[in-house]
Amino acid sequence: MRVFDKNNIRHLALAVVSAALLVGCNGGDSKTDETGNGGGGKSSATAGRKAPTAAPIDAQGPTIKIGLVASVTGDNKPWGDDSKEGAQLAVDEFNAAGGMDGKKIEMVLGDSASKPEQAKTAAEKLMSDGCIALVGEVSSGNTIQMAKAAFDKGIAVVAVGATRTDLTDEGSHVFRVCYTDAFQGPVMAKFLFDKLNKKTVAIMTDNHLPYSQGLSKSFKETFEKLGGKVVAEKAYESGGTQAPNYSGQLTEIKSANPDAMFCSGYFTEVGPMAQQARQAGIKAVLLGGDGWDSDKLLTSGGDAILGSFFCNHYNNADNRPQVTDFLKKWKAVPAHNGKNPDTTMGALGYDAMALTLDALKRAGKANSKAIIDALEATEKYPGVSGDITLKGMNGNPPKRAIVVSVTAKGPDGSWQKFAKDYTPDQIK
């Protein structure tokens, strides 16, 4: 008797597949996140954020491990490197001061290669290595992946430079030490409209960066609300496929005759853009966000960038003790050759790590849940980039933003001139 003729096989296979589907469904629900929060981000302003439900984790072993996810390779390397150096500085300082109950802190680095997918695996690797808190990422796209991964484990994520507004809606474990795009966009719009008296503006957006898109959007909304007019909106793409030649977009902007031009991208693109804008005959004043902060802006922007304004977290020339202290320590690291950090991410990386360690100290125990609670309870932590308060803020500290103008490099290396500062109350 032929049991296994062709038809029988087919039926058997079908049966097995359906059985497997059933088994799989019943047995395969181990990792379901039922209450995913939408990316829309309007939900949690008042309702409070969803809290992770995972069991708290205690630090194991002779050291307390804190994970740092950083883009130390790939497109975002200049920022990733600085955030890493800053965080390392904070850890060294904490350890030199005795550590936590005699235990040293060990910073474990995970490279994200500037890619979201790798940021996720890096975060998961760090958590499986026993890190009880995560610090990191300079870009929002990578941070959201970390936040998603960390939610399942109930581990805090302290973002370094992720300014995307709805990022912290991901859960009550996400915090940041920088302000959001919903703040710095309006700051620049207000400054342009009130202080520079310019009523028409053109906007250049880097479509490759969520950061740039968010910033342009919030800038535009406020500027139009104030009564200004956006006469041209043009886009370009950094990295990827577009050659860094903006003459096409700039020619169109020129014909719209704006009084000002808002460039929300990074300094690496803004520098050449400024030069090309002047070449195309655009005389408008240029403005931008914190992505401009690097003294490389001066070499890439040449004379064209001088007299422009941008929004920053702090100013190297600031004489607050935190700033001078930080810069002194930074310059003392042999690898830095006595130079200031290249980008703001140095200070923000330092702040993010120092704040996490401060929370650890305040929590009194090396426990993941305790760190989240202590972070949430942060009040007026004196960071390099300003005072940080997280209590009741849904992870978004209300911080001061300063507007600085770009000047030629002085003998002491300073090139940002303080113009005006804004507190969150002034923007509301």
Next chain:
Amino acid sequence: MDPRTLPQQIVNGVLLGTIYALIALGYTMVYGVLKLINFAHGEVFMLGAYGALFTSWMLGFGPEGTRTQSSPVVLLLMLLGAMTVCGLAAVIIERFGYRPLRNSPRIASLITAIGLSLLLQYGGQIFILNGSPQTIKAEANPYRGEIPISLRAGDKVALADAEKLQPGIEIARAAFVEQLKHEKSEFDLSPKGEAIKKVRDDLEQTYTDKVNKANEKAVNVLLPKGGLLMLGATLVIMACLWFLVKHTRKGRAMRAVSHDFQASSLMGVNVDSIVTFTFILGSVLAGAGAMMYATFLPGTKIDTFFGMAPGLKAFTAAVLGGIGNIPGAVLGGLLMGVAENLVVWAGYDNYRDAIAFVILIVVLLFRPGGILGSSKVEKV
């Protein structure tokens, strides 16, 4: 879609296209000879930019350099620097990356090319200046500025009328500067300062409005001097290349190898040396392109991913013109450049690159061999 900007956009497109054309030549020649899409070509271009950068540093335009006067000799040296680096890189890549795989399936060399390009991108981040973005100083270029050409002048009467406001503006400015001496900060003024500022800003605003109104119908084209130089140099280079390929022994050998690899080797052509020569030639052109790009487009960021975008575009341009065809590569490059700028002109700057690819696909549907490529009938 403003007809007044169209002439300028075409100029922009041609200037961008020259760069694409220079890189596309490298792709097309290597493809012609080896039928290999040399994905590492963009990285050779990147190395060329670094070559130019380091040469400029050696000539005193470094980060700490103080030299501000440049000369054509500087440019020539930078060009040589870039070309040398590219030539060397090409020899190494060809000898150790591709030649051992000459008799393997074509796709194996392609993977090596991808591997090499990843190696150069990420390895460069560690070993070349720690991967931080660099720029060639604008001062290294002696030919700065633009040549304005007025195709249609603005309303001269209205302009002269606007100029009458100038003296008033000067006075207001002076008054504001005077007032600033009594103020704490330029952006935190006393009522009096605020009033002066308002007068100044209003005057300036009126002036700009009037000038803009007067120039409403004017059509101007700005020709960047650097860009013109670039265009000229590219044309000269291409003429040389044309001569080399068509009228020298080496060129004939190249054409033979590209026509039939095996037969030409049987006919006594030293295939290895021809392939190496082609690689060097293509890379040297990429080096020239890189140097001009980084110098004449001031402020351009040089990092290890520098070659990716132009490389991809140039490859597309090569296919568009007909891959393996030298005039085709030039034409394809120019068309790509112009098309991109026309897309921006039409107001679809968001989709600038997407449309470039759509154009490519559409062209290929109607002319599979590319614009100048031959659609050979395959004989069985």
Next chain:
Amino acid sequence: MIFASRRALSICIAIALCVLLQAGIRSFSDYVHTLIMLAGLYVTLAVSLNLINGITGQFSIGHAAFYQVGAYTAGVLAAKVHPAVSQLIWYVPLAMILSAVAAAIAGFVVGLPSLRLKGDYLAIVTMGFGQIISIIARNQEALGKAYGISVNPKQQMIWLVWLLAVICIAVSRNLLKNVHGLTFLAVREDEVASSAMGVNVTRVKVTAFVLGSAFAGAAGALFAHGVGFVSPDAFAMDVSFIILTMVVLGGTGSITGSTIAAVLLFYIPEKMRDLTSMKVGMLLSIVIALVFVVAVVKRVLDHYHGTLLKKAGIIVGSILVGLAIISVLKKPLSSVPALGTIVEGSKMRMVVFAVTLVILMLLRPQGMFAQHEFSWRWLQSLLQRFKRKKVGVPA
């Protein structure tokens, strides 16, 4: 009958393994979960690209585009349907099928015109298509622009991921075994001849392309739900390149090869996270040793015709010499002040990956498995040979 039972056995074992995998790895960390999930997805991607590039002999270098189409379809779908529906057990498999359909349609639209042509046009068209899809995603509000969109529910269905991989492998393998499949191979070997024999070449090519795209789309949907978030950066061109590399490295046309290479190439960069930092001098000595070993091994493989044992002996010997070179050189080189800077291990990840690629390609250009496959028969013959030796029956 033996054939039939073998097939049933294969199916049962594969399915059982998928289910067991899900049940068995519960105790592992999230990291391992994600790795196993991503590995499964890459297997599907590599095997489905192998269907296009390996089995049918086309040249597509934009496979990530279809992966992206699938992922975004799932993302948009998840945002559109009622939350109550998306919580249902069968929702993710359903989304997977719909995404596969979407990707298949995209594949058809892209494939039909370009596959009529000869030459490398499919390559450039698929690459262009990848760019177009990315740019559209970056510009559409509904697709979350450059940031991306959340996909709910976030559910790592590892059993489904691997089941998809198994189905993909089974489909590819069965294609090779029946008449339809032979037309695919015929097209790969000689388009002109096969069309002369009555094969509708364009149809075969488009079928393979659409099928491959559909599997990539299905993988995309599972990726979207597994990670819970999709963004354009996750499908950049280098993802396409890596998938292509997996196919070539495994041996173009070999399903077994694609599968193993997918797991391997996915694993290497992840493993490299544990690289230790070292001085440039140390690195230099490793590079020197590596160049030496590769040169020797390449020579042996290409030009030496001794017995297998001798070959292996020389290779092992050269590796030992390489190790010796490292140990001799590392001290003096590291002590040179110019070479004393420390290179961080985590930064060398992609470099090591790239070097691995180049070396593997140089040493074995035809890929690990060339065109060979794993099969029960092969296993049987292996076992029999072993048995014969043991019992001492003369062959």
